Amino acid sequence: MRHQNATxxxxxxxxxxxxxxxxxxxxxxxxxxSFQATRTVPWRFAPGFNWxxxxxxxxxxxxxxxxxLILVIQVPVMISLAIVMAVLLNSPLLKARGxxxxxxFAPVVVGEVAYSAVFRLMFNLNFGIINKLLNSVGLPxxxxxxxxxxxxxxxxIAVTWRWAGYNAxxxxxxxxxxxxxxxxxxxxxRVSKLKQFFYITLPLLKPIILFCAVLSIIGTMQLFTEPFLxxxxxxxxxxxxxxxxxxxRQGFRSLNFGYxxxxxxxxxxxxxxxxxxxxWLTREPK
Amino acid sequence: xxxxxxxxxxxxxxxxEVVHGADIDINDGEFVVFVGPSGCGKxxxxxxxxxxxxxxxxxxxxxxxxxxxxxxxxxxxxxVFQSYALYPHMTVEQNLSFGLRMTGxxxxxxxxxxxxxxxxxxxxxxxxxxPRQLSGGQRQRVAIGRAIVREPQVFLxxxxxxxxxxxxxxxxxxxxxxxxxELGVTMIYVTHDQTEAMTLADRIVVLNGGDIExxxxxxxxYDDPANRFVAGFVxxxxxxxxxxxxxxxxxxxxxxxxANHGGARLRKPLADVPPAAGTDVVLGVxxxxxxxxxxxxxxxxxxxxxxxxxxxxxYVYANAGANAGANIGANTGQEELIIEREASRHRANxxxxxxxxKAGRSLLFDTTGxxxx
Numbered sequence: 001m002r003h004q005n006a007t008x009x010x011x012x013x014x015x016x017x018x019x020x021x022x023x024x025x026x027x028x029x030x031x032x033x034s035f036q037a038t039r040t041v042p043w044r045f046a047p048g049f050n051w052x053x054x055x056x057x058x059x060x061x062x063x064x065x066x067x068x069l070i071l072v073i074q075v076p077v078m079i080s081l082a083i084v085m086a087v088l089l090n091s092p093l094l095k096a097r098g099x100x101x102x103x104x105f106a107p108v109v110v111g112e113v114a115y116s117a118v119f120r121l122m123f124n125l126n127f128g129i130i131n132k133l134l135n136s137v138g139l140p141x142x143x144x145x146x147x148x149x150x151x152x153x154x155x156x157i158a159v160t161w162r163w164a165g166y167n168a169x170x171x172x173x174x175x176x177x178x179x180x181x182x183x184x185x186x187x188x189x190r191v192s193k194l195k196q197f198f199y200i201t202l203p204l205l206k207p208i209i210l211f212c213a214v215l216s217i218i219g220t221m222q223l224f225t226e227p228f229l230x231x232x233x234x235x236x237x238x239x240x241x242x243x244x245x246x247x248x249r250q251g252f253r254s255l256n257f258g259y260x261x262x263x264x265x266x267x268x269x270x271x272x273x274x275x276x277x278x279x280w281l282t283r284e285p286k
Numbered sequence: 287x288x289x290x291x292x293x294x295x296x297x298x299x300x301x302x303e304v305v306h307g308a309d310i311d312i313n314d315g316e317f318v319v320f321v322g323p324s325g326c327g328k329x330x331x332x333x334x335x336x337x338x339x340x341x342x343x344x345x346x347x348x349x350x351x352x353x354x355x356x357x358x359x360x361x362x363x364x365x366v367f368q369s370y371a372l373y374p375h376m377t378v379e380q381n382l383s384f385g386l387r388m389t390g391x392x393x394x395x396x397x398x399x400x401x402x403x404x405x406x407x408x409x410x411x412x413x414x415x416x417p418r419q420l421s422g423g424q425r426q427r428v429a430i431g432r433a434i435v436r437e438p439q440v441f442l443x444x445x446x447x448x449x450x451x452x453x454x455x456x457x458x459x460x461x462x463x464x465x466x467x468e469l470g471v472t473m474i475y476v477t478h479d480q481t482e483a484m485t486l487a488d489r490i491v492v493l494n495g496g497d498i499e500x501x502x503x504x505x506x507x508y509d510d511p512a513n514r515f516v517a518g519f520v521x522x523x524x525x526x527x528x529x530x531x532x533x534x535x536x537x538x539x540x541x542x543x544x545a546n547h548g549g550a551r552l553r554k555p556l557a558d559v560p561p562a563a564g565t566d567v568v569l570g571v572x573x574x575x576x577x578x579x580x581x582x583x584x585x586x587x588x589x590x591x592x593x594x595x596x597x598x599x600x601y602v603y604a605n606a607g608a609n610a611g612a613n614i615g616a617n618t619g620q621e622e623l624i625i626e627r628e629a630s631r632h633r634a635n636x637x638x639x640x641x642x643x644k645a646g647r648s649l650l651f652d653t654t655g656x657x658x659x
Contacts, residue, residue: 179369181367181368181371182371182372182374184365184367185365185367185371185372185373185432186373186385187358187359188358188363188436189359189386189388189389189432189436190359190360190385190388190389191385191388192388195388203375204374
């Protein structure tokens with residue numbers, strides 16, 4: 001048995017080596033870098049340099065506020081929408097279910113740059129379809145990218161469009177695992193469809209909803225593409241700058257890798273903490 | 287309590303007709319079992335009574351009231367599902383009371399009904415547990431409890447014991463029988479297990495391929511089956527069917543020659559005119575209706591392939607040809623027979639055996655399976 005194990009590890013060795021060099025080591029190294037002052041060469045060990053700056057940096061708190069704002073508004077809206085979409089997809093009344101399933105999933109496979117460009121066009125002040133639609137019902141045009149609130153709304157709408165279908169497909173799998181006879185028993189018990197949804201579907205779907213929520217929290221904490229491409233590097237005036245964008249700016253524009261590493265670890269820590277709170281809040285009663 | 291009447295009930299799934307005009311009258315307080323092989327339409331029939339399946343034609347009445355277009359919850363029925371269909375996130379107590387709570391039933395009345403059901407089924411100590419913390423038998427009790435709290439006019443059981451092990455199945459069978467006596471309500475029970483049907487039912491409805499083959503009391507079906515299907519389905523081990531030919535008539539009796547037993551002949555008295563000589567027929571003999579050599583009307587010799595010893599009796603699976611005496615038929619090895627014999631440790635593979643068939647303990651069928659009486 002020991003010999004067999006050794007053989008197995010020899011087969012795994014090439015992968016483990018690459019994994020260690022390109023995955024594990026950067027994680028450890030970046031953690032160590034976060035304790036170094038990296039604005040001047042040579043880098044020197046200064047534990048409070050980056051972490052101390054983090055605590056008093058208005059740019060960090062602005063990015064944190066924006067990220068949490070998106071998290072608090074966009075994630076619940078997207079998950080709720082995904083649940084509704086999953087229930088509709090699961091309806092026996094729905095025709096061409098396969099087509100709808102594909103359509104809902106399609107945004108995930110669209111290239112990020114292409115989708116960002118389309119959203120920029122759609123929300124363009126002068127010839128975007130959204131303003132045209134607003135005008136057609138008598139509402140004034142909105143300058144989506146020049147004001148913080150509309151710009152933030154565009155980010156949230158874009159992220160929701162891209163990921164709601166993905167979550168709906170995961171939730172649909174959960175819905176399909178709920179046995180039909182549970183609903184039949186409830187029907188015989190004179191429980192209305194709406195009550196069946198709230199008292200049977202939602203509780204039984206809870207583990208899947210939690211899974212989607214944790215995935216979304218992690219995704220939102222890392223949000224980068226949309227504020228980078230759609231609102232042009234977190235504009236207007238840093239109004240949509242997220243932690244991911246701040247990290248990029250510090251690490252790859254200012255080449256301040258120590259501070260970027262500290263931001264990265266803060267993002268990871270926050271994602272873990274929020275996810276743990278979420279899991280604790282929705283734990284199964286004993 | 288209520289009677290249930292089905293008149294020419296038809297069910298189609300698309301172009302496929304799965305129930306072809308069922309007519310059944312179930313009396314108030316009766317225990318009726320729908321039995322048949324997989325795909326015979328028995329569960330579909332039950333689900334149509336429950337209202338979980340629409341009916342494609344005919345009429346269903348419960349308590350004298352036509353319920354074709356009545357919602358399932360308003361039919362006065364409660365159903366116990368094969369998979370229990372318990373709400374996994376609720377405790378036993380919540381499972382029992384869920385329906386009543388959701389419909390705004392008074393709390394005192396809900397509590398009373400739940401307590402009564404728990405006492406009847408002896409699950410009072412399980413009330414705070416969740417379904418995953420219960421054994422199969424306990425889950426089944428909770429499922430039945432959920433039906434009891436509805437205080438229905440008719441109980442519907444859809445193969446409720448098929449997920450339980452053999453011992454528990456026997457135990458729950460007795461419980462359900464006790465429950466029927468205690469509550470005195472109409473019960474309709476679906477199973478593919480003829481032993482469950484025989485032990486539980488006041489009357490059995492035997493279904494096959496969407497048709498009702500026969501309706502009757504368990505022993506009536508056993509003693510007087512309407513056709514070969516019912517004869518084969520009711521009774522365990524199943525009835526033996528021996529290929530035969532009518533070779534003549536003797537008064538009101540047909541002289542039947544067993545095709546695979548070296549010309550052994552049996553005089554089978556019939557109420558109807560015997561079939562013409564040369565007609566192919568099938569002789570049905572139950573395993574327990576083979577007698578010792580010379581004690582019946584026709585002896586046949588067989589060779590035992592396998593013997594199963596159950597303690598009280600032995601079942602001999604006989605097939606291969608045997609060299610028999612000149613005056614009795616020899617098995618030419620074309621038919622497998624199951625023969626019940628007195629328990630014997632010495633009965634073994636390859637034994638030669640001579641058994642006897644009594645005309646009064648055998649049944650005659652034509653080649654379409656219809657009974658020749």
